[in-house]
Structures are given as C-alpha cells and as structure tokens.
Amino acid sequence: AGCKSGSGGGGSAGGGAVGVDYPRSDTDFWNSYIKYVPQFGKQDGLDLKTTNSENDIAKLTANVQSLMGQGVKGMVLAPQDTAAVAPTLNQLKQKKIPVVTVDTRPDKGDVYMVVRADNRAYGEKACKFLGDTLKGKGKVAMLEGDLASINGRDRTEAFNQCMSQNYPGVKVIGLPTEWKGDVGANKLQTTLAANPDLNGIYMQAGGAFLAPTLNVLKQKGLLVPPGDPKHIAIISNDGIPEELKAIEAGQIDATVSQPADLYAKYALYYVKAAIDGKKFAPGKTDHDSTIVAPRPGLLEDQLPAPLVTKDGTYAGSLKATDPQLWGNQVK
Amino acid sequence: MSHSASAAAGVRPVAAAHHITKRFGVTVALNDVSLTVDDGDIHALVGRNGAGKSTLVSILTGLVPPDSGTVEFGGEPAPPLADREAWRQRVACVYQKLTVIPSLSVAENLFLNRQGRGLISWGSLRRRARELLDAWEVDVDVQAPAERLTVEQRQLVEIARALSHGSRFIILDEPTAQLDGQAIERLFARMRSLRESGVTFLFISHHLDEVYEVCDTVTVMRDARHIVTSPVAELGKEALVTAMTGEATGLIDLGAGRPAPAPGAAPALTVTGLGIPGVFEDVSLTVAPGEIVGLAGAGGSGKMAVGESIVGLRRAARGTVEIGGTTPRPGSVQAALRAGLGFVPQDRHKEGLVPGLSIAENATLTVPERLGRFGLVGSRRRDELGAKAIGDLDIKAAGPEQPVSALSGGNQQKVVMARALAGDPKVLVLMQPTAGVDVKAKETLLGTAAAAAAGGAGVLIISDDLDDLRPCDRVTVLFKGAVVAQMPAGWADHELIAAMEGIRD
Amino acid sequence: MTETQTAMAAPARGRITAPRLARLRDLALVPAIIVIAIVGYFVNPVFLHWDNLVNVLQQQSEISLLVLAEALILICGRMDLSLESTFGLAPGIAAWLVLAPGVTHGVGWLSGAWSIPVTLAIGAVIGWINGLLIVRFRLNGFIVTLGMLIVLRGLLTGISGGKTFFNLPSSMVYLGNAVWLGLPASIWICLVLYALAIVVTGYTRWGRALYAIGGNTDAARAAGIRVDRVLWGTLVLASLLAALGGLLLTGRLASVAASQGNGAIFTVFAAAVIGGVSLNGGKGTIFGAFTGILLLYMIQNVLTLAGVPAQWIGALNGAIILIALIISRITSGQAQE
Amino acid sequence: MTETQTAMAAPARGRITAPRLARLRDLALVPAIIVIAIVGYFVNPVFLHWDNLVNVLQQQSEISLLVLAEALILICGRMDLSLESTFGLAPGIAAWLVLAPGVTHGVGWLSGAWSIPVTLAIGAVIGWINGLLIVRFRLNGFIVTLGMLIVLRGLLTGISGGKTFFNLPSSMVYLGNAVWLGLPASIWICLVLYALAIVVTGYTRWGRALYAIGGNTDAARAAGIRVDRVLWGTLVLASLLAALGGLLLTGRLASVAASQGNGAIFTVFAAAVIGGVSLNGGKGTIFGAFTGILLLYMIQNVLTLAGVPAQWIGALNGAIILIALIISRITSGQAQE
Numbered sequence A: 001a002g003c004k005s006g007s008g009g010g011g012s013a014g015g016g017a018v019g020v021d022y023p024r025s026d027t028d029f030w031n032s033y034i035k036y037v038p039q040f041g042k043q044d045g046l047d048l049k050t051t052n053s054e055n056d057i058a059k060l061t062a063n064v065q066s067l068m069g070q071g072v073k074g075m076v077l078a079p080q081d082t083a084a085v086a087p088t089l090n091q092l093k094q095k096k097i098p099v100v101t102v103d104t105r106p107d108k109g110d111v112y113m114v115v116r117a118d119n120r121a122y123g124e125k126a127c128k129f130l131g132d133t134l135k136g137k138g139k140v141a142m143l144e145g146d147l148a149s150i151n152g153r154d155r156t157e158a159f160n161q162c163m164s165q166n167y168p169g170v171k172v173i174g175l176p177t178e179w180k181g182d183v184g185a186n187k188l189q190t191t192l193a194a195n196p197d198l199n200g201i202y203m204q205a206g207g208a209f210l211a212p213t214l215n216v217l218k219q220k221g222l223l224v225p226p227g228d229p230k231h232i233a234i235i236s237n238d239g240i241p242e243e244l245k246a247i248e249a250g251q252i253d254a255t256v257s258q259p260a261d262l263y264a265k266y267a268l269y270y271v272k273a274a275i276d277g278k279k280f281a282p283g284k285t286d287h288d289s290t291i292v293a294p295r296p297g298l299l300e301d302q303l304p305a306p307l308v309t310k311d312g313t314y315a316g317s318l319k320a321t322d323p324q325l326w327g328n329q330v331k
Numbered sequence B: 001m002s003h004s005a006s007a008a009a010g011v012r013p014v015a016a017a018h019h020i021t022k023r024f025g026v027t028v029a030l031n032d033v034s035l036t037v038d039d040g041d042i043h044a045l046v047g048r049n050g051a052g053k054s055t056l057v058s059i060l061t062g063l064v065p066p067d068s069g070t071v072e073f074g075g076e077p078a079p080p081l082a083d084r085e086a087w088r089q090r091v092a093c094v095y096q097k098l099t100v101i102p103s104l105s106v107a108e109n110l111f112l113n114r115q116g117r118g119l120i121s122w123g124s125l126r127r128r129a130r131e132l133l134d135a136w137e138v139d140v141d142v143q144a145p146a147e148r149l150t151v152e153q154r155q156l157v158e159i160a161r162a163l164s165h166g167s168r169f170i171i172l173d174e175p176t177a178q179l180d181g182q183a184i185e186r187l188f189a190r191m192r193s194l195r196e197s198g199v200t201f202l203f204i205s206h207h208l209d210e211v212y213e214v215c216d217t218v219t220v221m222r223d224a225r226h227i228v229t230s231p232v233a234e235l236g237k238e239a240l241v242t243a244m245t246g247e248a249t250g251l252i253d254l255g256a257g258r259p260a261p262a263p264g265a266a267p268a269l270t271v272t273g274l275g276i277p278g279v280f281e282d283v284s285l286t287v288a289p290g291e292i293v294g295l296a297g298a299g300g301s302g303k304m305a306v307g308e309s310i311v312g313l314r315r316a317a318r319g320t321v322e323i324g325g326t327t328p329r330p331g332s333v334q335a336a337l338r339a340g341l342g343f344v345p346q347d348r349h350k351e352g353l354v355p356g357l358s359i360a361e362n363a364t365l366t367v368p369e370r371l372g373r374f375g376l377v378g379s380r381r382r383d384e385l386g387a388k389a390i391g392d393l394d395i396k397a398a399g400p401e402q403p404v405s406a407l408s409g410g411n412q413q414k415v416v417m418a419r420a421l422a423g424d425p426k427v428l429v430l431m432q433p434t435a436g437v438d439v440k441a442k443e444t445l446l447g448t449a450a451a452a453a454a455g456g457a458g459v460l461i462i463s464d465d466l467d468d469l470r471p472c473d474r475v476t477v478l479f480k481g482a483v484v485a486q487m488p489a490g491w492a493d494h495e496l497i498a499a500m501e502g503i504r505d
Numbered sequence C, D: 001m002t003e004t005q006t007a008m009a010a011p012a013r014g015r016i017t018a019p020r021l022a023r024l025r026d027l028a029l030v031p032a033i034i035v036i037a038i039v040g041y042f043v044n045p046v047f048l049h050w051d052n053l054v055n056v057l058q059q060q061s062e063i064s065l066l067v068l069a070e071a072l073i074l075i076c077g078r079m080d081l082s083l084e085s086t087f088g089l090a091p092g093i094a095a096w097l098v099l100a101p102g103v104t105h106g107v108g109w110l111s112g113a114w115s116i117p118v119t120l121a122i123g124a125v126i127g128w129i130n131g132l133l134i135v136r137f138r139l140n141g142f143i144v145t146l147g148m149l150i151v152l153r154g155l156l157t158g159i160s161g162g163k164t165f166f167n168l169p170s171s172m173v174y175l176g177n178a179v180w181l182g183l184p185a186s187i188w189i190c191l192v193l194y195a196l197a198i199v200v201t202g203y204t205r206w207g208r209a210l211y212a213i214g215g216n217t218d219a220a221r222a223a224g225i226r227v228d229r230v231l232w233g234t235l236v237l238a239s240l241l242a243a244l245g246g247l248l249l250t251g252r253l254a255s256v257a258a259s260q261g262n263g264a265i266f267t268v269f270a271a272a273v274i275g276g277v278s279l280n281g282g283k284g285t286i287f288g289a290f291t292g293i294l295l296l297y298m299i300q301n302v303l304t305l306a307g308v309p310a311q312w313i314g315a316l317n318g319a320i321i322l323i324a325l326i327i328s329r330i331t332s333g334q335a336q337e
C-alpha cells in the first residue's frame, strides 16, 4: 500500500510508524499494558498507531489491515486466538513487516519475537505453592477463566497436570467462570456449601475474582489470617495493586505477578530492534530472561513472572512490597 | 319526535365543534367542519366512507387534537387534552375500532381505569359487571378474558361500558355494524329510554333505515366537509343519499336485468352434509352457474363457519365441498382457489388485506401466476391489473401503487372484492361483503357480484344484512347451525327476519 | 326483547373453566421447580441444605430485580434491552465518582455517602432517557434500547478504562453484604420488592393500567389511562430496579467489574418468558417471572453441584432452558406467533 | 356504476407521492454513507484508498450474510436470534468432523472434502429445527431462537472444549481466501447473494409472499400463500446463509474459534434496522439492509483509523449506532411503537 503518512507525526527514530493492536480493554491487566505502551513508546521515540481488537480475532485482522494501510513498519500484536492469527501473520510476512507478539505464541507463522511469560508457568507456580502450603493434602477450588481463552486454558491445564503429578492428595474442583466475578462468586459459594472443608483457592485472574472471593469468604466467616485452622490458602494471578495489598493484609497468601510493564517495554524494544535490522539468538538476555526457539521462524523471550508472598520467604518469591513489581509502580 | 322541536327552541347545545380542520399528512380528513349537538337529541352523523366521521369523533372525545378549530361542551371550552378524566365526564364513546382489551377479563374491561381507589376489590368489581351485563342480557362469564367473546358480544360490552359512565353525551360510531337484528332493537330501546332521562347521542351508521328509526336530527358530511344538518323528518331518503354522494342519482335496483341461470347446468358449487360439531350440522346447498344464493342467519347461527369451511379457512368435520366438479382438499385455501373459487373473508382487517402492500399487490395476491412466468412477478403487469381493478370497482385511490392502509374502509373492501375476482372465479363466496361500507360502495360491491353472476359464476352471499341478500335468487336460512328455511326471491323482510330468528309461522 | 338467547350463551358457558386455568398458569413452573429440587437432591444431597438454598436465593436476588424490571416493561408491551448495561453502569459511575484518583482510579468528586443516591439517580436518568426516546419521540423501543445497551456498556468501559473498581465505600457494599434476621439483606429486598410488585400489578389502578396498555394501547388511552405517563414511569422504575440490582451485586462482590451485567439480558428474557410473561404485552404475572428466574438459578446450582464437565455446562444449561421454554409455552396452552 | 366520483378522488390524489417516498427510503442511508466517507477522508486520507475500501467490504462480507438472513426473516415478521450461533457452530462441527484427533482435537470421521457440504448441511438442519418449533409447533420465534442461541453456543463450546480448531483442510479455507478478478471471493459472494436477494424479494412470487406474510399472515394464508412452507423455507435459507457466512470467516481466519459469532446478533439487528427493515414485518428492503451493515463497518473503520482511545471506542461506536438508529427512524417518517 504505497501511501505517505499524511497526518501522522512523520518519521521517528525507528524510521517509521509502529502499529500496536491491544487485545482487549476490559481487564485490569490489559489496561495496565495499554497504559505502559505509550509511555515506553515515547521513551523509545516511536510513532505509535494503536488499535483495539476487543478480544475478537476478526477485528484484529481488520485492524492489522488498516494499520498496514497506514504504512506501519513494524507491528505488535497480542492475539488471544493463537490459531486464527496465522493468515494475518502470513499477510504481514508478505509485506515484510516484522511482528512481535505479546502474551501468546502463535501456532503457525513467522514472528520476530514472542514476548511472554508462560501461562503454563503461572499454573505450575500456583500449584506448587498451594501444594506445598497444604502439605499435599486437601481440596482446592480453581476459579478458571473462559474455556475459549488460551491463557485460561493453559493455566487450568498446567495446574491440573502439576497437581495430579506432584500432589495426588489434593482434590481440584474446577469452576469455569467466563472471567466473570459474579459467576465466580456464585460457584465458589455453592462449592463451599458442598465442601465446607475446602482448603485452598486458585484464582486465575485477580482483577475479576479478588474482591468477590474475599467477600464470599467474609460472609461465611472464613476470612481469617494464615495460621488459623479455618484459613483457606489463596493464590491469585496477575499482580494488580489490590492483590499486593491483600497479601500484605494477610487476606490472601500469594500471587503470580504478570509483568504488564515488561510486556510493553520489551515488545516495543524488539519491534524497534526489528526495524533497525538487529538479530537475536537463543540464550540468556540482559534482563533476567531467556530467549528460546520453540520452532523455526520464531523466537521467544520468556520474561520472568515472579511469585509474590507476604514476606518473600517462599523459595523464589518476592516480597509484596518489592518496588520492582509493576503493581507497586502504578500511580 | 318532539325533541328536535325543543332543540329548535334554543336549548343549550351539549357539544359543539367549531371550524375544525384536521389533516393526516397530505390527507385532509376534516375541512372547516362545524357541528352542534343539541341537548336531548339523538343526532345522526352520516356520510360515505372516508368522509371524516370517525376523525370528528376522535376530536370530540379528545383523543386527537384538531389542527385548528375548537370544541365546546355545554358552552364551556373543552378541557386540555391531557386531562382525560375531564373529557370522560363530558363524553362517552363507542369507537368504530373495538377498544376492548383482549387479555383482560370482561369485568375489568367494563371498569377499566375506574376500578376504584386504593386496592381493587375484584369480588365487588365482578358483581358490578354482572349487574351491568344482565341489564343488556349479555350472558357471558365476566371472568373470561375478552378475547373469548364473539365480535357481537364484544360490541355489546363496549356499548354497556360507554352507557354506564353516566355521561350526558354519548357517541356511538357504527355500533350496529356487528350486531344482529335483536341486539340492534335492544340498543335502540335503550337509547330511547336514556334519551327520556336526558342523555344526548351522536349516532353514526351506514344503515339509513336506522337513522330514520331512532334519530331526531341528521348531519351529512361529504369529502371532509359539513354538508347539511336537518331534522330527520324533513330530509327524505333520496335527498339524504344525494347529500351524501353529491349526485342526484338514485339507487339502482340490483336484481333487475340479469339473465336467469340456465336450467339443468352442472352446479358450480355443491355442498353436501357439511358439519362441525357444536357449530353447525348437516348443511347442504348448491349454487348453479349464474345464480346468486344467499345464506342468512342471526349472530351465532354458524353461517360464517359454513362459509369458512367452503373456502378452506376452516376444516369441516364432515361433509364435502365440490367446486366446479372437483373436490379440493378440505381445509386448504390454496386447493379451493385452484379449483376456481374466489372469496371475500368476513373481516377485511384480519384476512382480507395486507395493509403495507399496494392496491395492485393486494388485488393480485391470489393470482401470482398471471403476473409472469417461472415465479417471476412483473410489476408492470401487476400495476395494469391493479389499475383495471381500480376502474372496474370504482376504487378511490391515487393509483395502483398506493398502500391499502391509506384507503377508507369502503375502498379497502373493494380491494378485497377485487382480489376475490382476480382469478375469474367459477364460484364466488362473499362473507359480510358490505360490512361497514357506505350506501354507494355497497351498491358497487353488490353490482360487481351481480355482474360476476351474469358472467356465469355461481355466487354465494353470506350475510345477515337484508340489503346484501336482496339480489339473491334464493336464500337459505340457518338457525343454531341447522338449515331451517329456503326462501325464493321475492321474500318479505319480516319473513326472512322471522326465519333468521327461528320463529316458524 | 324478552327472548333469552340461549344459543349465544351456550358456547360462552362451555368455556367457563378457562379463566381458572389462566390463573393456574402462574403456578406452571412450580412442578418444574419441585422436579429440579428432587433431581438436585439425588445429584448431591447438599442441594437441599439450608445454606445452599439460601445461596441460590441470594445468587438470584440481584438479577431477579432485572427480571422484575423487564417483566413490568414486557407487561406494558414494550422491551428494554439496556437494563443489563444499567445494571453495571449505575454502580460503576457511582464508584467512579466517589473513589479517589490513583490506585482506585476514580475521580473522587463525591464522598462515599453519595454512592447509593448516585447509583439510583443514574438508574433513573437512564430510564428517563429511554422514556424520552420511546414515549416522547415515539421511537421503537427495541431499537432504542439496543442502541442504549451498546452506548452504556461502552460508557462503563470508558470511565473505568476497563478496570475493576475496588475499595468501595462501606455504604456502597452494605446492602449486598448485610444479614437481616438471619438472611442476607438482598434476599429480603428481592422478596419484598416482588411482593410489592405482585400487589401493585394485581390490585391497583396503576398496575392494571400496565396490563391494559400492553393489551391494547389505543384502548387504554381511550379509557382515560395516561398511557405516556405510565409508560415513562415504568421505564424509569425499571431502570431504577436495574440500578438497585447492580448495587446489590456490587455489594456482594465488593467491586464493580467493567463487564458487570454483560450478556445478562439473555437470562433475563429467558426467565421472564419461561415464567409466562408474554412478549406481546398484557399477559403474565410477576409471580410467574419470579418462578422463572428461580428455576434458572436452581438449574445452574444443580449443574455446579453435579460437577458437569466445564465444556458441556453451556450446552446443557441451554438445552434445559430451551426445553423449559417449550414446555412452558405448551402448558400455557396457546400457539404463540 | 359509471358515475365518476371526482369529489372523493380529490383528497386521495394528494397522496400520490407516498409510494415514491417509500422507495426513496431505500436510499435513506446513502447520504449518511457519503458523510462518513468524507469524514473518514479528513480523519485519515487512507480511508478512501482502494485497499482500505476493499478491506472494509471484505470485513463486512461475512456478517453481511447474517444481516441478509435476518432481513429475510424480519420481512416475514419473525426473528431469529440463533443465527449468530449457527455462524460459529456450522463450520465448527465441520472442522470437528474432518480434523484428525490429537493436536487439532477433532474426531476425524470425515475427509476434508466434506467440510463445505457438512457446514451447509448443519446450517440447513438448524434452520429446519427452528422451523419445526416455530412453524409446526407454533412456538414464539423469539423464545425458540433465544433458546437455540444458548444451546448452539454451548454445543460449540462442548465439541471444541473451548479451543480453536485450526489446520483446516484447504477446501474449507478456500472461499475465505480466494481472490477472483482482483477482489476477494467473499466480496463477490456477498454482492452476488445480495443482488440475487434483491431480485427475488422484489420480483418473484416467493419474495412477494414474504412481504405479504410479514404484513398480515392471516391475509396471506387466505390468499392461498402456503404460509407455513414459505416461513419454514425462509428459516432454513437463513440458517444456510449464516453457515455460509461462518464458512467465509473461517476461511479468512483459517480457524474456527469457539467464540465465533458471539454477540454478533446485536450488530446484525442494528444493521437491519438502521437499513430500514421493520421489526414488525412486511417492510424494508434487502438493499436497505446492505447499506445498514456497510455503514456500521465504515464507522468502525473510521474509528480505527482515527486512533480513538481503546477504552472509548465502544461508547463512541454505540453512540453513533444509536444516533443512526434514531435518524433512520425519523427520516422514515413514522412513529414506530
């Protein structure tokens, strides 16, 4: 599409505009990402053109087409549907536009760099923490996401697999919720009625489930600090500021901090590198992560997703007040 | 009839409309119309379909604001439109369009919006409803939803409701169109007795006989204008029709000049032993080509059910219908139409017309095969046929493309007739073909039926309106679902009425 | 005029049992509820425990206010699709106005005490706008409220930036959490409002006017009912109820998610219709609507207790709803087009 | 009967322009489309580039088949909410049947060549079931298809386990990807089907029967139209179109997501109604419906090009739809209740 960037701010350090498609704007996590992107874009001196595909792959395709029409030189996507994005990647490849994907690894097609923290790792970390905390015995409820969401599914599968392998004494009750707080609260309530001896809860999204869960427990008189025999061990996911506060207050035990800031920072870092013609190889990076090559035509920078606990004494965990955590940087 | 005299002596008018003009889009429904209704009168309002009568009624009852002009009650200006309560104290009305609410019980319909203050006591409401209906000899369960009533019963409920308001001024817009002879008589008796107690009526009807029977004064409207107001006694029927139509031509004798049906020809329609349990039993009749046969009966006699069974709108439990030698599948309109039938259904709003479609489309709905081949429809061909129907039936319309919803009642009925005739039927079944239609249109419609018969079709007219039955060569009378009489042409009105009411001599 | 017309009377008399039946229709779902209760017991005896029953009642209490609101509007022969958005937006705006900027990303223009009045006021305003467009400008209600559904949903996403509002003031979460006489306050509120609505729709002029308008608007107008005023009032009332329902849910979850209410309208319609409220107006009762939503939540609860595989819950739930819809239409006796 | 009655004819003559106006209503959205095009150009000149216009046409092509299907049903005076689920389920089942077990989590019972016939057959079967319930059993269409919407959506989640089907056979992705004469095949398919539908609804018996049925079902039946057969046929045809639309999208995305079609019905109704198709049946044209969906997609495209902040896109889009709905109702002249 031979078109000049008419209205845009013109050329920049990278020598062209960069298109960023946000996957959705209705979760806390992605909103933080949306907030970080322009911030880092400015730091890197990039001319950003942004769109929002509202969790709809057809919209993503349309957005990419219109971004290509605007002559972007590189593209950052976060396809929530890893299969359906393949034709789009193909198109971009034909136009020689490098792509960085955030959060998910496409099933097919070439990608310059995948920037993500492994969702399976979230599930595993949560499983290990709960399994250790419960000493391999008990019942845990898992507030799952939406079946149609790859991230939710990865967390669910990894959690289940890890539990059955490492902690066969723990019974998992899976509660699908479509990422909806009220559905989660209702199902948790019902589960508590049926299983008064519940010992643990894994919430796959703190933004959706934190407040509802705490409130259900409060109503049942089960919101008691760790150490109390009635305490239910809770691990959350995402690392939004409220979760960190709840950990400090002793209401929940831990969370897996999803690095929203790093997603934005390194996505733009790599897309700029791509436009500048840099090449990367598998191996350790300068920012505590590893680049791997899961399949040809695609590299993946696996960002760290730290486990957060109150005192940071659990192996490999950070303190809830650690300023490094993105949840503590939100103003 | 001393009331019109007293009116002349300067009694204060109960209601008056001054220089009312009302437009609907480009249609002028009322053009500078003034009307004064004197205290204690029964005042008739007549005019052809679309003359603007019902529009004047809705202005007089505060449902619709006039574009210009004023309304007065007893010399006082009318209350603001929003104050429905004040309007209802001044005027009660039976509208032309039924205003019962089908899902609510009869009792609640009677006392709609005046169920009493605070919490409603359903028991006492039912009692009051029972008393009210007993006075009208309407024998229905007051707890039944109104949708279960027959059309006639609904009409009676409406009348009872309007008369129970205690208003001193009551408007009746075509109240008799759905009633049989006895019910009409009862209505008139009630109107007369209310007049004695000082109630004033504005009465609208297309039956001029009724005007002469109960009314004191008559106002004629034509083309949205007021033409004349006169004491009934001073305006002869000829003059009245002339005022309504604007022409000095009298009514034509429809029976005359039609060739007698050929004797011995195979019948066009043969009905044998038709029956639906509980509705009608063992009805047999034949109609020869060129013959017009009437099927008469009082309300609830089952005559419409017979007609609907013949045309396939309903499925009879027993018996056969033969149309031009073939026996169409019972209960299938399609089969009946293919066998060579054309019909006018009882209620044009329900089964007669598709309001949003044009005259041409409505008139050709039954004959798509004439509009083009391979299922294609040529709009030019269609509009030609539509224009022909407009000419043949004297339909007042802008053109074949005009939607039928924009036509007056009489002209809509003509479109239904055009649809019935579209397939050049061998058998024509007309159910209440002139209900709610003005005198002139009635003449056109019946004349068309006669012309169809003259052209060799067998015509069956099903009606309880004696005017409809006059052109018939013979009339079959139904009473409580059974054939009770056969009357050759030349019957006297009272004979036929007696037979319809089941009185044998 | 003295001949009795027995011929006419006969068919009418034959139908004498009909209104009785119509009244029974209110109870049409009671057998279904009993069946589900029994099935639930066999699936998991916990189902009939007091705690679980209270849970079911509490879980349906918020959305049942939406059902009540929709039922009132349906009885008038109208529709309001935007209720689901009001359910989220009204408490959402209140939260946004009272929460401090920064961590809780509100604007902090009002103090926490304002949250309940603001929520209800927003509900009323939305209802008023719907009324303006539908009643005053005579636009089609389905169309207007479809548009409003999309706009209001977008507004909530806009002000919240898609994030969940946390750390709500205590007045805002009180109703959704309080326990009165051993039962959650939201159950009391739901039951009292339903009881009130049953009395109003059954025994007051205003309530009967709803049925009259739904049955035949012109006739209602002719009978002196102030159709526009009643309709407008009903729309405002319905949005108020939706806002209140949203407030209760907000309280129970101690938060307002940006997606609060999304997709709820399908459940709301299904509940009202299963409960015997007609989409054509003028028919159905508030009690019926209540049995409708109760049944749906009982089914949900049984499915959760049964541990049906996650992927099949949707299909199973849908199939049960479809069957319930079909059965409820068949028992109501009439073909509906 | 030869007296000319000119007096009465006079007021009628005044109405001569009415049908002309009705025809103009078809073009009601054309000015809006032009305005959007101009606004779009000023927002971002890219808007009017050939590539971008082709993109817009292609992006709306799949859902426009849903709009076409819904418009046909609306003209008959019915509704079908389940189309959005058919849009996803029909290709979903086909993919499930042809994909090998294991990685692509299908069952692999059929070879890839079957995928298109199976997709269309599923569509037809769903339409047939809708017809059975609505036409034969005379259940309310809104209710039936609401139930079906939930069930079919649940079924797709069930068979897919919520996962996306990919690695589809080439026959299944062909239509969504092919380019014919320089334009994507889906644009051709969409345009041809619309053109065909315009001819059929305007100039054939079957098409006019739809209007007659929508305008007054009883009258249509009394005119010998086989109402049940036409309705049933239309329901089947509509579901077929939905399945075809789903197939095109599947091809373009080379996959079937478990959520394909979710929520699309709101857009579909908005498009049809903005395009002048009446919810009460018997009114509106296929061309109008096409302008409706085209307008919505142009608006989406302009908002994207304008770089509106993500969180406000929903509200803005909704507001534009609402305004378009209101304007389209006002220009259509009549108060609609």
Ligand SMILES: Nc1ncnc2c1ncn2[C@@H]1O[C@H](COP(=O)(O)OP(=O)(O)OP(=O)(O)O)[C@@H](O)[C@H]1O
Residues within 6 Å of the ligand: B024, B025, B027, B028, B029, B047, B048, B049, B050, B051, B052, B053, B054, B055, B056, B096, B406, B407, B408, B409, B410, B436
């Ligand atoms: N709401 C309306 N919108 C448009 N035109 C209308 C409306 N109401 C009446 N008209 C037109 O106004 C004219 C007068 O109608 P009106 O109903 O008053 O006639 P009428 O004298 O009562 O006729 P009929 O004897 O058939 O009842 C007719 O041409 C009719 O088509």
Ligand SMILES: Nc1ncnc2c1ncn2[C@@H]1O[C@H](COP(=O)(O)OP(=O)(O)OP(=O)(O)O)[C@@H](O)[C@H]1O
Residues within 6 Å of the ligand: B150, B151, B152, B278, B279, B297, B298, B299, B300, B301, B302, B303, B304, B305, B306, B464, C007, C008, C011
């Ligand atoms: N489907 C039905 N089920 C039961 N009774 C019916 C049914 N249809 C008609 N009836 C009754 O059968 C009788 C005959 O009905 P029909 O409409 O044929 O009478 P009619 O002579 O046309 O009366 P009217 O002049 O009042 O219309 C009426 O008492 C009516 O109530």
Ligand SMILES: [Mg+2]
Residues within 6 Å of the ligand: B053, B054, B055, B096, B173
């Ligand atoms: Mg009239």
Ligand SMILES: [Mg+2]
Residues within 6 Å of the ligand: B300, B304, B346
């Ligand atoms: Mg009858």
